[in-house]
Amino acid sequence: MIDHAAAIEGCARGDRQSLKRLYEAEAGRLIAVALRIVRRRDIAEEVVQEAFLQIWRKAGSYDPELGSARGWITTIVRNRALNVIRDGAREDLVDAHEIAELGERTSGVEDAVAQLSTNSKLKRCLDELDRAKRLCVLFSYVGGYSHGEIAGALGVPIGTAKAWVRRGLLALRDCMG
Amino acid sequence: MSTDRDERDALAGLYVLGQLTEAEARAFEARLSEDQAARAAVRTIRERLGEIDDAAPAEPVPPALWERIEARLGAAPDFGPLPGNVVQMGKGKAAGLLRNDFWRGALAACLATVITLGTLFSLIDRGPPQPRLVVVLLTAEAEPGMIVEALGDREVRVVPLEAFVIPEGKAIELWTLPDPATGPVSLGLLREAAEKRLVGPRLPPPQPEQLYEITLEPATGSPTGRPTGPVLAKGYARVPQI
Numbered sequence: 001m002i003d004h005a006a007a008i009e010g011c012a013r014g015d016r017q018s019l020k021r022l023y024e025a026e027a028g029r030l031i032a033v034a035l036r037i038v039r040r041r042d043i044a045e046e047v048v049q050e051a052f053l054q055i056w057r058k059a060g061s062y063d064p065e066l067g068s069a070r071g072w073i074t075t076i077v078r079n080r081a082l083n084v085i086r087d088g089a090r091e092d093l094v095d096a097h098e099i100a101e102l103g104e105r106t107s108g109v110e111d112a113v114a115q116l117s118t119n120s121k122l123k124r125c126l127d128e129l130d131r132a133k134r135l136c137v138l139f140s141y142v143g144g145y146s147h148g149e150i151a152g153a154l155g156v157p158i159g160t161a162k163a164w165v166r167r168g169l170l171a172l173r174d175c176m177g
Numbered sequence: 178m179s180t181d182r183d184e185r186d187a188l189a190g191l192y193v194l195g196q197l198t199e200a201e202a203r204a205f206e207a208r209l210s211e212d213q214a215a216r217a218a219v220r221t222i223r224e225r226l227g228e229i230d231d232a233a234p235a236e237p238v239p240p241a242l243w244e245r246i247e248a249r250l251g252a253a254p255d256f257g258p259l260p261g262n263v264v265q266m267g268k269g270k271a272a273g274l275l276r277n278d279f280w281r282g283a284l285a286a287c288l289a290t291v292i293t294l295g296t297l298f299s300l301i302d303r304g305p306p307q308p309r310l311v312v313v314l315l316t317a318e319a320e321p322g323m324i325v326e327a328l329g330d331r332e333v334r335v336v337p338l339e340a341f342v343i344p345e346g347k348a349i350e351l352w353t354l355p356d357p358a359t360g361p362v363s364l365g366l367l368r369e370a371a372e373k374r375l376v377g378p379r380l381p382p383p384q385p386e387q388l389y390e391i392t393l394e395p396a397t398g399s400p401t402g403r404p405t406g407p408v409l410a411k412g413y414a415r416v417p418q419i
Contacts, residue, residue, distance in 0.1 A: 016247070016250060019246075019250070020243070020247075023243055023246070027235075027238045027242065027243075028235025028236050028237065028238045029230070029231075029233050029234075029235045029236075031235070031236040031237075031238060032233040032234060032235060033230045033233050035236060036233070041236075044236075048242070049242055049245055049246055050318075052246045053246060053250070056250055066216065066219075066220060067220045067223055067224060068224065068227075070231065071223055071224060071227045074227055074230045075223060078195070078230070079195070082195040086195075112229050112232075112233065113229065115229075115232040115233065115234060116228060116229065116232050117232070120228060122225055122228045122229070137194075140194040140195070141193075141194055141226050141229065142229060144195060146196070147196060165191070165196060166190075166191070169186070169187055169190035169191070169194075169222075170183055170186060170187060170190075172225075173186055173190075173222075176225055
């Protein structure tokens with residue numbers, strides 16, 4: 001495991017080797033994170049490419065008080081992936097979301113949870129949520145679904161989906177303590 | 178019963194999930210700058226849910242990806258937000274008007290270089306006329322998308338710096354804002370991303386700091402005579418130091 005914070009500091013000083021170290025350690029995982037959201041490999045790779053350029057340019061603004069260095073990098077990738085599916089690229093990508101059967105979509109996000117270690121508190125708390133709320137949180141976080149898409153996937157009104165996402169978040173917080 | 182803490186944590190959670198509208202997210206970010214508890218809530222949720230991302234098994238990484246990144250490291254530094262609403266371009270091939278990574282990489286040189294380059298084109302290309310003003314239009318990513326050279330009161334020369342792919346039935350329309358009272362004025366249409374001279378309507382001589390922008394419009398130009406499509410790039414006129 002590399003020292004992410006030190007590598008980001010290196011980027012802020014203009015050291016390309018630092019960026020390369022981050023890239024070598026994280027690119028594969030970040031493509032996976034983006035792929036869960038954008039669902040197309042070429043787009044996921046482009047998201048990660050642009051994210052690394054952003055990391056390079058914004059390294060000086062990273063503030064350790066706001067979270068871990070690794071989390072900061074992941075957030076940049078997540079936000080770029082969400083932007084891609086929320087704007088113009090939507091038409092093509094919505095189809096990808098819609099043609100997948102609910103079962104397939106469900107297993108996609110549940111797989112992400114299955115990767116968590118068996119003693120993970122997050123995993124235990126997610127398992128304790130009722131299925132609808134768990135799926136709402138996971139569709140949102142893992143798949144980048146909008147409230148409307150969650151409503152569509154679960155066959156409920158959008159207001160219900162919103163309420164479930166919110167309740168799922170708070171139940172998760174209470175469980176995590 | 179919903180408490181203030183629930184409200185705050187739910188908002189923080191929705192923010193992390195990307196479920197807030199643009200306006201809600203901006204409002205929450207404004208709150209974050211002064212609300213330490215809200216900042217802590219965001220950090221906590223990010224760290225907790227981030228465990229899912231941290232555990233994601235790595236996907237194969239194409240060998241060319243690093244080269245594409247490295248080719249652009251010298252690219253434009255962060256200029257901060259551009260004025261107004263410049264649409265994000267070249268995100269994803271599905272959306273992309275920008276397709277050619279090679280050109281994106283090779284041509285995304287820094288602003289100063291581009292201005293020099295633009296000037297150079299004029300010098301070696303056809304000799305005079307020298308541009309009175311040069312505008313580098315920046316994309317939403319703060320990368321140079323097009324050079325516009327004002328050759329006279331009416332004539333401009335445009336040089337795309339991105340391989341804009343113009344969809345069927347569409348064109349890129351160049352606009353300038355001589356003054357706010359006149360509003361935006363069309364200088365002409367580009368149906369392909371190639372160097373072109375355009376002759377616009379008779380206008381007062383262009384001034385330094387005058388705004389230029391390109392938008393995507395129907396092939397015959399904006400139906401209203403004002404920009405209607407997304408802004409692809411924009412910039413302000415500068416006097417070239419020839």
